[in-house]
Amino acid sequence: MGTQFDFFKKLDKTTIFIYLCLVVIGWISIYAAEIKDHHQSIFDFSQSYGKQFVWILTAIVLGVIILSIDAKIFPTFAYIIYILGIVSLIGVLLFGTTVNASKSWFHIGGIALQPAEFVKYATALALARIVYDNKNRSRNIKTLLKPAMIVALPVVMIFLQNDTGTALVFAAFVVVFYREGFIPGWLLILGIAAAFLFILTLLFNEFYIIGGLTALFVISSFFLIKKPSVIKQLFLLLIVINAYVYAVDYAYEEVLQPHQKMRIAVLIDENIDLRGAGYNLHQSKIAIGSGGMWGKGFLEGTQTKFSFVPEQGTDFIFCTIGEEWGFAGSFVLISLYIFLLVRLVLLAERQRSVFSRIFGYSLVTILFFHFFVNIGMTIGLVPVIGIPLPFISYGGSSLWAFTIFLFTFLKLDSKRLELL
């Protein structure tokens, strides 16, 4: 008894509390989004909110099981779990069912599972293990190769399932590499700048950008006329940037599929195709925007209730919160999330074991990526990419996977003094 009590004492109860808050907010929002009339039972298991209730209960049971496992199991079995994850991805490619054009689901009995959700967790374990095994090696782009392979393998397979959204999530590991010193800061900034320039290229005609940059170069050369070596370097940079801009434009026009192009186009131009591809974003903004300061009240949302907003229980769940609880509700949710993310960074930093720290950072960055994309797309700051809002969106795979992810880290954290 004594040891069990100790074990609970060492757990980070703040994180557990926020977890429970988010799950409850999620369930209430799914209920509000999916209920069609007031007479239905809260626990109607034919409805998504009834099913989610079961998912939540089972997720909590899973969490407790994870907490009661010996923490050493996770590094020990990291590779095996990773291999199982990869096998499940192969399995789903061969035997899975297709939902929304993505062949990424297993249907077992009445429930549907999406292995890709669990592979994020498996990849985090394997990545933590491989870096841990080589912890005394120097960290640079060259030693990044093996860890990068660990991440790249599932990404390729998930792309093959045609589930672009989930594959993009693995980009979050770049931040882990940054934190661990594999990537220099300037490279990360360069990456972000490239993404920014990418959007800029799409916003404006590429010749304006190339012309503008060239003009900028001419003017600066005028001032730097006495430093020809700097001018030479700047010129090289100009060539590279212009080539990039042109390549981006070419890629956008020639490589992207029409529906992918549309997702970016609607983001840039508010009024494009309001009945077609722009519809989701437009309706999502109307739902959230019409919430006002204090919201319309629980179950009073007109936009979400009448299915103006698509996928309102899953990817666009934030619309219901924004509409029914207003800016006040949005504020609470975003604050909870940011608080959780920062808290998890601090927890990751206090780990003595490299394994635990990398695993913790993987959790933070993946959660952050989901948060960033999911909320961002509903308010028109990020292209519409169909990934769920962890702990909130309807869906068993996502809830289970993130619960296992979070509770594994909490278990590692509770044993941080014993793990090296």
Place this chain on the structure above:
Amino acid sequence: MIARSTQSDVFSRRKISIIVFIIIIGLLYLARLYYIQVIDHRYKIYASSNVQRVITDYAARGLIYDRNGELLVYNEPYYDLMVIPRQVTSIDTTEFINLLGITEEQFINRMQSAISHSRHKGSVFERQISKDIYAVFQEKLFRFPGFYVQPRTLRKYPYQMAAHLFGYVGEAGPSIIANEPYYKPGDYIGISGIEKHYEEILRGQKGTRIILVDALNRDIGPFQDGRYDTLAVAGTDLFTSLDYELQLYGERLMQNKRGSIVAIEPSSGEILALVTSPGYDPNLLVGRVRSQNYRNFQEDTLKPLFNRALMANYPPGSVFKVANFLVGLQEGGINLNSRYSCPGYYYSGGITVRCRTHPQPVNVITALQHSCNTFSCIQFRNTLELPKFGSMQEALTTWRNHLISMGFGRTFNSDLPYELSGLLGSSDYYDGIYGTRGWRALTVISLAIGQGEIGTTPLQLANLAATVANRGFYYTPHIVKAIGTNDNLNPEFLDRHNTTIDSVHYDAIVTAMYETVESGTGRFSKIPDIPFAGKTGTVQNPHGENHSAFIAFGPVEEPKIAISVIVENAGGGASWAAPISSLMIEKYLTREINRAWFEQRILDASF
């Protein structure tokens, strides 16, 4: 502490930039949310013009025709004023209630009942609004957000006849809605008659459309280009077996009388006419006026809602001798050579059954022709007392089973509304009254002449006529002949039902019934040039004047129509029921009546 000095810790300051980045994104998102939720008012305006309305496209109910394609039931459009409570914002209530001509209290009550149904879904605010109000509403709808007009249809009947057969349509009640997911509040469902039995065929499939309306309550097009819309599928038409001219004529003949006419085509079981009198105009049980009229009919002492043709349970009287003789011939209680003299009564063991004067002696043919009670009693007793039956119970059960095979004592399970089974005395019944050994053939001798523990419906009697016409079999009498098109026969009723009596015995009965009309009790109703067969009956009525009964079919060879007629409180079968049958047969076979005085006598009669 050793672990802390690993090389990677060199990068621990990078956590700062990561935390800062997370917080910056959080703040950026909050700023964006604050902008679209609090500062920018456009979205609230968009939302208010983003009002969705679910319109139900009610499928047109299938039409109902007669056997020759004459339209008997069709649909007439009308409009309901609907309301979606949560979309009702600021409206000029005074103007609204003046327009509708309702009080403020009514307005509040109706709004409350609509809210209790659903705040998000449409409820009927006023049913069947007039054309004038409809026109005004179409013009001013923009001033009453949340209200809209829903087109519906009502049944309409060009001929005021056969109301009981058609039945009626009404709103689905709470128990139906709870049990059958197809029906939603406000939906119509067939409540009786053909409308009920063929509900799923007639109703079709309703569709739904989702449209968007702007802040001015105007339709601005389909929601998501109609992605969620479903098309309504019109109901399937039905072809009844009725001959509408014959039905109309029958109802005319039965004016000012109580009783019924059932006419069947023997070769198919198709009901050509089914008259119950008094009836009512089917148009009276439609729409807004229905519940009031229905209550009036319920209180009417003439019971117009009571379908006598299917539900009246009369002791059949002498017409039942037809069935009894068939059983006697089949079992051997009598044969064609049996002859008895009739002293004007039947007497045995202290029981007397009276007869009338008629030629002597009688055999099967002449006994039926003159409706001799004495012969009937003798043959009935002979049959029950045949030595092959070990007991009275066995004998009566044999008799009963033969009658059941002819359609008595049970329902036909047809498509007719509220068909009753009638009554056939059973050995269990008599055992209960007299004890197992306490009764004999004489105890139940009244069954011989169709009195006592026996009840038959006019439909069963008409079926008996059809069975004799067919010489031994019948098809289930039914009212819907074909579904969809006139040649797509209703598959429910194609089975032939053979009786347990051999065909040869029917030949004798056909001869007897023919003689009945030629020179027996029915001779006053002979139709020139059309030989037909019949049997009169007088139903003893303890409550007043006897009922007049007749069954018949014609022509004798290849019969086209079999009929039963009962006129309550009219006296003997020969005087009223037989002439009505005769006119019906003449009308059906020749499409005209050549005996004006004969017809006029019936039309003038009133009981």
